[in-house]
Amino acid sequence: MRTLAPRIQAIREHNKGDQLAQNQQxxxxxxxxxxxPAGGCLPLLVQAPVAFCLYKVLNITIEMRHAPFYGWIRDLSxxxxxxxxxxxxxxxxxPAFMPEMLHIGIWPILFGITIWLMQRQSMVSMDPAQQKIMQFMPVIYTIFxxxxxxxxxxxxxxxxxLSYGQQKLIQMQIDRGVKKGGTAVRKP
Structure with a gap:
């Protein structure tokens, strides 16, 4: 998707007034x-059951209650x-008098930052209107x-x-291949 981004942008600028022609091209x-384009959704189908099981294990399993972690985290559940x-x-x-939804700790803020980094890495080929909406997702994830x-x-x-680092490494290898005269997208 990243290698196609310049061509997608050119199509969008060429067909600025015609959304249907834009999408068809x-x-x-x-x-x-x-x-x-929906290939990025496939990992979510694998991650959703893992997230649900992790949530259940941490909130229901008696052994996980008051299981200490590192630093200030004394209970993983x-x-x-x-x-x-x-x-x-x-x-x-x-701050107990404030709404509980606003009690945002260090780990949720770090989570929001990593979501923001992941989005910056993948928002290259998005529609500009979609990019504006997606900019608020890290804040929404952090709060909720x-x-x-x-x-x-x-x-x-x-x-x-780890996903950000992995994607960065893959992108560096692709960029290195393009600079040496190779092709970034290999066709079978």
Whole structure:
């Protein structure tokens, strides 16, 4: 998708007023190059059951209750105990009177940052209107997932960090192949 981005952008600029022609030409380009635009959704079908099982294990299993982790996380089945309102535990302030949805800890913020990094890596070929909407997704994820089990947030934060690194490595190899005169997309 990244190698097709300049061509997709050219199609969008050439057919600025005609959305139907834009979409038809982009789909023809995908077909010509053998690219499936929905291919990025396939890993979600594998990850969804894993996320559900992880959630159930951390919230239901008795053995996981009060299982200590590293640092300030004393219970993997409970939300991150730090909050942004007391500077993550540095101030002697208890923000218990504030809505629980706003109690955002360090791990949920790190999770939001990794979501943002992953999006920056993959938003090259998105429609500009879709890009504007997707810019708010890390904030939404941070707020709504900030009060779930710390174990789940830690798992997905590290998963995002490793996925980001893996994608960066793959992209560097593709770029290196293109600079040496090779092709980035190999056809069978």
């Amino acid at each position: 982009i789909m023809a380009l995908y077909k010509e190059e053998g690219v499936n 409970a939300p991150d105990p730090t909050t942004i309102f007391n500077l993550f535990g540095l101030l002697p302030f208890n 997932l900030g009060r779930i089990s710390a174990g789940i947030i830690i798992y997905y934060t590290w998963n995002n960090v």
